[in-house]
Amino acid sequence: MTPYVPDFIPGCTPDATADPAAHPAPDSAADPARGSVPDGERLARAALTRLTEPGDETVGRWVRELGAAALVRGLTGAGPPPKGAREERLAGCRARATLLDPAGDLDAVARLGGRFLCPGDREWPGQLDDLGDARPLGLWVRGRANVRLWALRSVAVVGARACTDYGSHVAASFGAGLAERGWVVVSGAAYGVDGAAHRGALAAGGATVAVLASGVDVPYPRGHTELIDRIAEQGLVLAELPPGGHPTRSRFVLRNRVIAALTRGTLVVEAEYRSGSLVTARRARRLGRQTMGVPGPVTSGLSAGVHELLREEASLVTDADEVAELVGRIGELAPERRGPIVARDLLEPTAAGVLEALPGRGGGRLDDIARDAALSRDRTLAGLYELQALGFVERRGDLWQLAGPPSTSGTPKPPGRRPTVRRGGT
Amino acid sequence: MTPYVPDFIPGCTPDATADPAAHPAPDSAADPARGSVPDGERLARAALTRLTEPGDETVGRWVRELGAAALVRGLTGAGPPPKGAREERLAGCRARATLLDPAGDLDAVARLGGRFLCPGDREWPGQLDDLGDARPLGLWVRGRANVRLWALRSVAVVGARACTDYGSHVAASFGAGLAERGWVVVSGAAYGVDGAAHRGALAAGGATVAVLASGVDVPYPRGHTELIDRIAEQGLVLAELPPGGHPTRSRFVLRNRVIAALTRGTLVVEAEYRSGSLVTARRARRLGRQTMGVPGPVTSGLSAGVHELLREEASLVTDADEVAELVGRIGELAPERRGPIVARDLLEPTAAGVLEALPGRGGGRLDDIARDAALSRDRTLAGLYELQALGFVERRGDLWQLAGPPSTSGTPKPPGRRPTVRRGGT
Numbered sequence: 001m002t003p004y005v006p007d008f009i010p011g012c013t014p015d016a017t018a019d020p021a022a023h024p025a026p027d028s029a030a031d032p033a034r035g036s037v038p039d040g041e042r043l044a045r046a047a048l049t050r051l052t053e054p055g056d057e058t059v060g061r062w063v064r065e066l067g068a069a070a071l072v073r074g075l076t077g078a079g080p081p082p083k084g085a086r087e088e089r090l091a092g093c094r095a096r097a098t099l100l101d102p103a104g105d106l107d108a109v110a111r112l113g114g115r116f117l118c119p120g121d122r123e124w125p126g127q128l129d130d131l132g133d134a135r136p137l138g139l140w141v142r143g144r145a146n147v148r149l150w151a152l153r154s155v156a157v158v159g160a161r162a163c164t165d166y167g168s169h170v171a172a173s174f175g176a177g178l179a180e181r182g183w184v185v186v187s188g189a190a191y192g193v194d195g196a197a198h199r200g201a202l203a204a205g206g207a208t209v210a211v212l213a214s215g216v217d218v219p220y221p222r223g224h225t226e227l228i229d230r231i232a233e234q235g236l237v238l239a240e241l242p243p244g245g246h247p248t249r250s251r252f253v254l255r256n257r258v259i260a261a262l263t264r265g266t267l268v269v270e271a272e273y274r275s276g277s278l279v280t281a282r283r284a285r286r287l288g289r290q291t292m293g294v295p296g297p298v299t300s301g302l303s304a305g306v307h308e309l310l311r312e313e314a315s316l317v318t319d320a321d322e323v324a325e326l327v328g329r330i331g332e333l334a335p336e337r338r339g340p341i342v343a344r345d346l347l348e349p350t351a352a353g354v355l356e357a358l359p360g361r362g363g364g365r366l367d368d369i370a371r372d373a374a375l376s377r378d379r380t381l382a383g384l385y386e387l388q389a390l391g392f393v394e395r396r397g398d399l400w401q402l403a404g405p406p407s408t409s410g411t412p413k414p415p416g417r418r419p420t421v422r423r424g425g426t
Numbered sequence: 427m428t429p430y431v432p433d434f435i436p437g438c439t440p441d442a443t444a445d446p447a448a449h450p451a452p453d454s455a456a457d458p459a460r461g462s463v464p465d466g467e468r469l470a471r472a473a474l475t476r477l478t479e480p481g482d483e484t485v486g487r488w489v490r491e492l493g494a495a496a497l498v499r500g501l502t503g504a505g506p507p508p509k510g511a512r513e514e515r516l517a518g519c520r521a522r523a524t525l526l527d528p529a530g531d532l533d534a535v536a537r538l539g540g541r542f543l544c545p546g547d548r549e550w551p552g553q554l555d556d557l558g559d560a561r562p563l564g565l566w567v568r569g570r571a572n573v574r575l576w577a578l579r580s581v582a583v584v585g586a587r588a589c590t591d592y593g594s595h596v597a598a599s600f601g602a603g604l605a606e607r608g609w610v611v612v613s614g615a616a617y618g619v620d621g622a623a624h625r626g627a628l629a630a631g632g633a634t635v636a637v638l639a640s641g642v643d644v645p646y647p648r649g650h651t652e653l654i655d656r657i658a659e660q661g662l663v664l665a666e667l668p669p670g671g672h673p674t675r676s677r678f679v680l681r682n683r684v685i686a687a688l689t690r691g692t693l694v695v696e697a698e699y700r701s702g703s704l705v706t707a708r709r710a711r712r713l714g715r716q717t718m719g720v721p722g723p724v725t726s727g728l729s730a731g732v733h734e735l736l737r738e739e740a741s742l743v744t745d746a747d748e749v750a751e752l753v754g755r756i757g758e759l760a761p762e763r764r765g766p767i768v769a770r771d772l773l774e775p776t777a778a779g780v781l782e783a784l785p786g787r788g789g790g791r792l793d794d795i796a797r798d799a800a801l802s803r804d805r806t807l808a809g810l811y812e813l814q815a816l817g818f819v820e821r822r823g824d825l826w827q828l829a830g831p832p833s834t835s836g837t838p839k840p841p842g843r844r845p846t847v848r849r850g851g852t
Contacts, residue, residue: 166723166725169725170724295721295729295736296721296722296723297592297722298596298720298721298744298745299596307721307742307744310736310742311741311748316736318724318737319724322737
């Protein structure tokens with residue numbers, strides 16, 4: 001394997017691949033959700049996801065101080081190393097640099113129908129910025145939905161891998177219930193509670209996001225390959241690791257911070273003392289997110305961790321309505337995050353098309369809306385969820401309808417502040 | 427049956443029974459815990475427990491304004507009726523007056539080894555005064571232990587009659603655990619959670635109190651006759667109703683306020699929505715007591731009421747240690763309540779004898795202490811519990827020992843503030 005030369009970075013030895021046009025970010029022209037992240041920056045961040053470990057705050061600080069491209073040069077020996085970098089870290093990076101092919105990684109994820117999101121992209125979920133220097137360098141994404149919009153209306157459902165029948169039943173029922181209420185169910189695709197929560201959401205025809213501790217093309221656990229593929233098809237699969245990346249113990253722990261930060265709240269279904277799910281929930285609490293737990297028998301060791309959490313300051317919940325009430329309550333998004341995404345003229349073409357296809361009065365069925373929008377059922381559903389997250393539409397059972405102004409409607413409103421819809425936008 | 431004449435009340439027609447000495451309060455001379463309640467007052471209050479229903483705030487106000495004796499006269503037609511009393515209430519009282527024989531009731535309870543406590547008695551549990559005008563007019567008591575001292579260190583454990591195996595297991599385990607930690611377990615002797623809590627405490631050789639919605643001589647439910655007799659033997663059975671009184675639906679509800687007020691906290695083990703146990707717990711909370719709940723499966727209707735309570739503001743507990751910590755925390759008794767009972771010279775003879783029999787250093791076994799105190803095992807145990815409640819002694823497994831000063835002992839202290847022991851008392 002040829003040693004890596006960071007040739008995509010302006011200032012490095014130019015060659016045929018130095019032309020940014022040769023490695024456009026996939027769909028970069030086609031996807032209006034993409035912001036103004038230069039291709040060099042995207043390639044450098046993609047490279048850093050392979051050179052460094054997720055959640056490394058030192059790396060985050062270096063990126064902030066030096067920029068991603070200069071940091072790649074510094075870590076690969078093509079430039080001065082970052083100040084204070086220890087030799088063994090640099091040696092590790094140089095060893096990993098031989099495997100570096102960020103353009104190839106971007107191509108690989110594009111072939112899976114995916115993309116690599118960076119801070120600065122319109123689709124970047126701004127909640128992750130709450131992690132400070134531990135913010136992901138970027139997110140590898142499989143799935144068609146808009147990560148930012150889905151994250152705005154998402155809840156994490158996590159818990160034990162070796163859960164009881166009770167835990168698995170409860171996780172599936174919360175997953176389905178949240179999905180039915182228009183909430184996006186985020187979890188880690190693990191056995192047990194995670195898988196049950198994803199399946200519950202999928203079974204309800206709802207939206208779900210798997211955040212993996214491996215690359216988006218490395219289904220883990222293997223037994224959930226089919227489930228993860230289904231999530232990528234109907235929802236989103238996210239990872240900090242580049243394609244081919246394998247999970248390690250520490251990567252599972254670090255993955256949990258992404259789940260905590262991405263969502264409005266974390267619900268723990270079953271967890272033993274000292275379980276990773278509790279770490280996720282406590283992280284969520286420190287980030288100002290809701291933390292919630294489902295109680296169970298005090299005689300069950302798999303509920304002991306949840307009860308410990310509930311005795312601290314988490315909220316006890318017994319059904320999806322109670323979860324929706326809690327996460328809806330803090331669902332008041334900071335104006336700077338809401339600003340750019342609520343006006344109709346800033347909608348993605350798909351969502352805008354779906355919005356056009358909705359009947360002016362009353363509700364429409366998914367199939368009718370899809371036909372009128374000339375879109376597939378799946379794309380239409382994804383569009384509807386995005387529009388729901390933004391307050392443009394409401395779901396009533398099987399029907400989707402334009403959201404009315406709060407004052408004129410007697411029916412319950414979805415939680416969260418309703419944005420002002422600029423119907424007249426260009 | 428001869429119509430009732432309130433002949434025990436000074437000013438009513440005197441006859442042979444008008445001599446107070448003819449109807450002394452049982453044990454009144456032998457029991458130093460008795461205060462300065464005149465026999466006429468005691469008889470009048472005993473009569474009121476038959477004339478009126480428990481927890482009637484109007485009656486409480488009349489007693490406060492007119493005195494118990496004048497109220498008996500007013501309600502029985504022997505004096506002017508209380509101001510604002512409606513005719514149907516007076517007619518009801520006159521009808522009940524035909525059954526009135528307070529001296530006979532006092533004799534009956536004395537034959538059961540019991541007594542009738544009134545506000546003003548040294549043994550009166552002052553906590554009940556928090557009920558204001560709904561304070562019991564008096565307490566009919568079976569059992570040897572000191573009601574006031576036991577109540578000082580008591581926790582209510584209540585819950586569903588038709589509980590699950592889980593509820594019954596958990597109630598028994600909390601009952602035993604609390605008893606092992608020196609806490610007195612108070613409940614209502616009902617089937618299900620109540621019975622399991624009592625049995626757990628008894629099985630651990632601990633202290634338990636049944637508060638009945640019937641007379642102390644009317645075991646209810648009938649199937650718990652043996653259990654209630656055992657509680658009367660090893661603990662305390664309390665009632666607001668006079669001997670022979672039968673429970674009604676409203677009496678169960680009103681009984682619950684006594685359980686809530688008597689104890690430092692109320693723990694609900696299993697309860698459906700709108701259950702009486704929740705009423706008890708909410709009453710306890712309004713009285714400033716701890717309210718606690720044991721979680722269970724969210725799929726169980728018998729845990730739904732507990733979860734509702736926990737979502738309000740009750741504390742989630744999973745074992746007896748957690749309960750002891752909570753009730754111990756608010757166990758700081760108001761000085762006016764602690765004052766008269768912490769000095770050694772105010773101890774009952776039994777407790778004083780047990781205290782004398784404790785070894786000066788190290789712990790002693792129950793049998794040895796009983797032998798040295800020349801008391802029965804049961805009386806010795808009752809004395810030890812009272813001394814523990816007052817902070818004179820500590821239990822370490824099977825051993826009982828004098829409580830050392832907090833500063834010199836490295837072992838954990840029982841919860842609550844330690845009183846100053848006046849060893850040099852008379």
